[in-house]
Amino acid sequence: MEMSRSDKQCFSLVPDREAEIHGQAEVASWMQQDAALMEMSRFGFSSSSEEDSSDPDVSLVARRREEDGCGRCQRDKCLPEATVPEIIWDEGGKKAYRVSLPGAGSFRCAETDLCFDVKAAVTLSYEYGSWQQHLRGGDAKRWTFVGPLFNIRAEPAGAVGAVYLPHFVCLRGQGDTSKMRIGHFVDGKLVLETPARVKPFHAVLENASFSFLGVLWRKIASILHFPIHSLVLIYHATRKEPVTLHLYLIPDDRSIKQAIEETEKKSMSYRVDKPPLTKRVNCGRSYVVSGSAPIAIQPKILDFHLRGADKQQIFSEIYLSVMVEEVKLSLKDEERDKCMWHAVLRRGDIAPSGAGADAPRASCRPPRSRRSQPGWADRGQIPGASATTTEKHFLDLHRVELINRVVEVKGVLDLLLGDVLDFEQYQRILAEKTSHSRMRELFKLMPSWTPWCKDRIYEALKEKHPHLVEDLEK
Incomplete structure (x- = not known):
């Protein structure tokens, strides 16, 4: 039975700051x-x-x-305020989440939008799963995913009264939600559960047993008219000159968004901070990407089909030979010639360094005074660090050990501030509660580090943890 808003105790560590409109x-x-x-x-x-x-x-x-989302599906005001969970990284770099709740109440994850009503104290652990691995064969022909797949664990399991699973179906005008089910994978087999309630952005499953859970929609002939909430994401590919952008059209699915961000950051691409939300789009339709400046777009038409987070997402590559004062980008429904999204990209949005919305802002270059010192050109020859260009750097070789064994992280960060880290990065890393999570947050910046940056971090570690570095170098 769903608890009313007045009966709920909400566990709120970081409240939403977005304005509420009443009436x-x-x-x-x-x-x-x-x-x-x-x-x-x-x-x-x-x-x-x-x-x-x-x-x-x-x-x-x-x-x-x-x-x-689309501006027409109203958020459920009874949901608790969003709370930031503890983020856990395994040795393979996969992200998981954990939260411990002290008693009966409600919880909404700020990272995934997953929600729980709990009846007693409980520890919740969850991570994204792979639809491709679980939804196969005849099941994949009859059903399509309409939200992330979660692997959920609860200790004790009976403490959870209801779980609210995110979906991206636009329900405006969709009075019939009979095609929606919750897919529950038990021993590799799909068990279909009927949600107790379907809300604009969540499907509610009560008294659930946990493993892999996600929202499904029955495939029918009218799948082409299947309306969903969607996002447009723009990334600046910094390794391509002069200006190359990647424009993605994806469902409003946080697992897919996270996968794209991880892929783009590995290529030193950074997100351009533009409003991502579109008008509701339809599966199976084609959308035309266009712009106001002399630009090259390939492909100009994006055929919109659902692809799980573990698959390559399609995008349009936008090439600008010259970055003018502003470029107007739009996405239109090819069949109806209706504008679904538009934004103005200005010169200041594309910094020469490629710094976008999520880009590291530290230059990873030594201060001018150090560059002018005699012998600076020989940096990178630190024993045990980057002695040769063919050997792996100390940080690459011992990443896992450093994450697990570095205890005094703040002192290391203090030495890196201004050279390797900017103040925003410094604060973000210090906001983590444990030394392990701080080191993981630091190493998330590794793709942007030059050899000089790695050497500088090596020096800081050696200054603050000489015995650890000596032990790892044996």
Whole structure:
């Protein structure tokens, strides 16, 4: 039985900061503004998009859209405020989440949007799973995923009253949710569960037994008219010159978004900070990518089909030979010629270093005073570090040991501040509660490190942990 909002004790470590809009009049006003913006998009771009505008009323619309996806499916106000869980990394670099709740109440994960109603003290552990590995054969022909797959564990299992599994189906006008099921994989076999309730962004399963769980939708002939909430993500490929962008159209699925970010960061690509939410799109339709400046787009048409987080997501590559003051990008439904998304990309959004929304801002270059010192060009020849270009660096060889055995992390970070880390990165790493999690957060920046950066970190470790470094070098 679902607990009412007044009966719930909400475990809230980090509350949402997005504004709430109450009352039917305000919601109607917001929808009218959104409709007006849709009408303007039919005739091209306005001088500034709704998300880029400094007008406070339009900014409020943008924040509401950020919260509510397509702008028409309203968030459930009974959900608890989002809480940041503990993040756990295994030796293979796979991310998992854990939270311990002291008693009866509700919990919503800020990382995954997974929610729980609990009846007693419980420890919850969960991670993303692979649809490709679990939804196979005849099951894959009859059902399609419409949300992330989770591997969930609860100790004790009976303490969980209900789990709210995220989905990206746009239910506006979809009064019939009979095609939705919750897929529960038991010993490798699919067991279909009927959700107790279907909410705009969650399917609720009560008194669940846990393993792999995710929301499914029955495939039918009308799958082409299947409306979903979606995102547009833009990444700047910094290794390609002068300016090359990757534009993705994906369902509003955090597991897919996370997989794209990890893939792009491995290639030193960084996200360009533009509003990602689109109008609701349809599976099986084609969407045209276009822009206002002389640019090359390949492919210009994205055929939208669902691909799990463990599959390569399609994207359009956008090439700009010259970065002009602003470039207007749009995504249109090819069949209906309707604008589904648009944004203005300005010169300042693409820094020469390739720094985007998620880019490390430290230059990883030594201060000018050090570069001018005699013998600086010989850096990188630190014994045990990067002695030759063919050998692996000390940090690459001993990453796992350093994460597990470095205890005094703050002192190391203090030595790196200004050279390897900027203040934002420094604060973000220190915000982690344990030495293990701090070192993992530090090593997440490794793809952006130059050999000089690695040598500088080696020196800092050797200064603060000489015995550990000596032991690892034996």
